[in-house]
Amino acid sequence: xxxxxxxxxxxxxxxxxxxxxxxxxxxxxxxxxxxxxxxxxxxxxxxxxxxxxxxxxxxxxxxxxxxxxxxxxxxxxxxxxxxxxxxxxxxxxxxxxxxxxxxxxxxxxxxxxxxxxxxxxxxxxxxxxxxxxxxxxxxxxxxxxxxxxxxxxxxxxxxxxxxxxxxxxxxxxxxxxxxxxxxxxxxxxxxxxxxxxxxxxxxxxxxxxxxxxxxxxxxxxxxxxxxxxxxxxxxxxxxxxxxxxxxxxxxxxxxxxxxxxxxxxxxxxxxxxxxxxxxxxxxxxxxxxxxxxxxxxxxxxxxxxxxxxxxxxxxxxxxxxxxxxxxxxxxxxxxxxxxxxxxxxxxxxxxxxxxxxxxxxxxxxxxxxxxxxxxxxxxxxxxxxxxxxxxxxxxxxxxxxxxxxxxxxxxxxxxxxxxxxxxxxxxxxxxxxxxxxxxxxxxxxxxxxxxxxxxxxxxxxxxxxx
Amino acid sequence: xxxxxxxxxxxxxxxxxxxxxxxxxxxxxxxxxxxxxxxxxxxxxxxxxxxxxxxxxxxxxxxxxxxxxxxxxxxxxxxxxxxxxxxxxxxxxxx
Numbered sequence: 001x002x003x004x005x006x007x008x009x010x011x012x013x014x015x016x017x018x019x020x021x022x023x024x025x026x027x028x029x030x031x032x033x034x035x036x037x038x039x040x041x042x043x044x045x046x047x048x049x050x051x052x053x054x055x056x057x058x059x060x061x062x063x064x065x066x067x068x069x070x071x072x073x074x075x076x077x078x079x080x081x082x083x084x085x086x087x088x089x090x091x092x093x094x095x096x097x098x099x100x101x102x103x104x105x106x107x108x109x110x111x112x113x114x115x116x117x118x119x120x121x122x123x124x125x126x127x128x129x130x131x132x133x134x135x136x137x138x139x140x141x142x143x144x145x146x147x148x149x150x151x152x153x154x155x156x157x158x159x160x161x162x163x164x165x166x167x168x169x170x171x172x173x174x175x176x177x178x179x180x181x182x183x184x185x186x187x188x189x190x191x192x193x194x195x196x197x198x199x200x201x202x203x204x205x206x207x208x209x210x211x212x213x214x215x216x217x218x219x220x221x222x223x224x225x226x227x228x229x230x231x232x233x234x235x236x237x238x239x240x241x242x243x244x245x246x247x248x249x250x251x252x253x254x255x256x257x258x259x260x261x262x263x264x265x266x267x268x269x270x271x272x273x274x275x276x277x278x279x280x281x282x283x284x285x286x287x288x289x290x291x292x293x294x295x296x297x298x299x300x301x302x303x304x305x306x307x308x309x310x311x312x313x314x315x316x317x318x319x320x321x322x323x324x325x326x327x328x329x330x331x332x333x334x335x336x337x338x339x340x341x342x343x344x345x346x347x348x349x350x351x352x353x354x355x356x357x358x359x360x361x362x363x364x365x366x367x368x369x370x371x372x373x374x375x376x377x378x379x380x381x382x383x384x385x386x387x388x389x390x391x392x393x394x395x396x397x398x399x400x401x402x403x404x405x406x407x408x409x410x411x412x413x414x415x416x417x418x419x420x421x422x423x424x425x426x427x428x429x430x431x432x433x434x435x436x437x438x439x440x441x442x443x444x445x446x447x448x449x450x451x452x453x454x455x456x457x458x459x460x461x462x463x464x465x466x
Numbered sequence: 467x468x469x470x471x472x473x474x475x476x477x478x479x480x481x482x483x484x485x486x487x488x489x490x491x492x493x494x495x496x497x498x499x500x501x502x503x504x505x506x507x508x509x510x511x512x513x514x515x516x517x518x519x520x521x522x523x524x525x526x527x528x529x530x531x532x533x534x535x536x537x538x539x540x541x542x543x544x545x546x547x548x549x550x551x552x553x554x555x556x557x558x559x560x561x
Contacts, residue, residue: 036553043546059520064532072539080547099541105534109518227508246510252485253504354497
């Protein structure tokens with residue numbers, strides 16, 4: 001290896017300090033007591049890395065650096081400060097996309113720079129790593145944009161399946177690899193890499209667009225992993241250790257979450273990505289001959305007030321209706337009446353990993369009321385009421401028995417073991433999986449049709465009057 | 467393949483394993499903050515972007531580099547701030 005100048009040595013040692021901060025940061029982010037400190041460690045690591053880089057010997061002018069730092073910092077800062085907690089999934093998705101995009105841009109910038117200096121060797125490691133960086137970074141950027149658009153409601157949340165979808169994606173990948181190789185062996189022509197970029201942009205879109213809304217926790221954590229790997233690939237282009245290591249750490253973290261989410265649905269990553277399961281609940285057929293009984297807020301209030309134990313099952317509908325505050329208010333009123341209330345949190349409820357936890361924390365729901373699937377499932381037997389707010393598939397008993405159901409095998413919350421089940425829902429439309437929920441038609445089930453927020457608000461005012 | 471590249475590969479593989487080790491058994495409460503904090507770290511690519519934007523190479527590199535700084539900073543600042551906002555909320559509910 002080359003002899004380092006003193007400045008290079010100091011730079012690299014400080015990068016090592018950054019890496020240590022990142023590792024401590026991630027470690028601390030894994031435990032509730034230390035999480036906030038962890039985030040501060042990680043941001044300190046980033047601060048050190050950026051400041052050290054400002055002294056890099058290749059930097060001649062600071063004009064554009066400052067423009068970029070200020071513009072990006074302001075945009076990110078304002079977005080982070082103003083975003084509503086209910087919009088958090090799409091915010092995380094878009095931030096993530098920008099990271100992936102940045103990695104592609106850096107790889108391309110370096111490529112042009114070396115081309116200009118005539119320093120590219122056909123088939124050399126720079127060409128190869130640039131190609132990899134463009135491929136991963138671009139998929140991340142465009143995939144995240146589509147995820148953002150779906151979550152923001154700009155694009156239909158339901159899977160959009162084009163004809164020969166998987167075959168087409170296969171062709172995209174094949175074409176990309178061929179053109180990438182051409183680009184690698186003919187480094188005087190950047191055109192090939194721009195074709196690769198365009199193809200990967202298409203692939204990013206066509207890969208995410210058929211994925212149903214409720215599979216979003218998997219997609220978002222996978223894209224998170226990709227953005228790390230993209231940074232790592234760019235690190236290989238620049239031969240920069242801090243990029244390689246930090247990117248790899250994030251890549252690993254994202255993968256862990258991805259598989260955790262897949263496990264929670266008992267589906268393989270392949271099935272989530274290529275299965276195109278689901279309808280997003282838009283206008284599915286309602287089983288005509290079975291009847292359900294619609295109840296009112298008064299009925300619900302009486303039952304809830306007289307219960308000993310109530311378990312609330314929140315879902316994405318709670319976030320959409322923004323009913324988390326009033327729901328927690330209801331919980332507090334019930335607690336005053338001596339009712340024991342718990343929240344049952346399914347790992348994939350909502351649109352990102354941990355979505356319900358964030359939502360309920362915003363409403364000041366005490367952490368010890370929030371129970372995981374494993375902790376709570378045996379408690380339903382002794383519960384008088386299971387109140388389902390905006391959740392559907394995670395409560396569907398069909399997952400246990402119907403082998404041909406798309407959600408068969410998914411671990412569900414045993415709400416049907418409770419004495420009574422109350423479901424607040426806008427209509428009888430099926431959930432994302434497009435399957436009827438037999439729970440709706442059971443005798444012990446009370447359907448409360450309406451917007452979650454209005455319904456819970458009604459119950460709250462009745463409780464206050466009583 | 468140069469020795470430098472080989473060492474870089476070693477570092478990469480070891481870092482992946484470190485990542486797996488550091489982040490096992492995270493409670494669901496922290497899934498979102500962990501994801502968004504890690505996400506902010508992936509903005510480390512801004513380090514490469516700063517050099518590209520500042521080295522006064524030809525115009526294309528400067529333009530791509532500057533855009534990369536903007537993208538990277540959105541990721542970094544946005545990611546860390548949003549994570550902090552969430553964690554602050556969690557702390558608040560412990561009282």
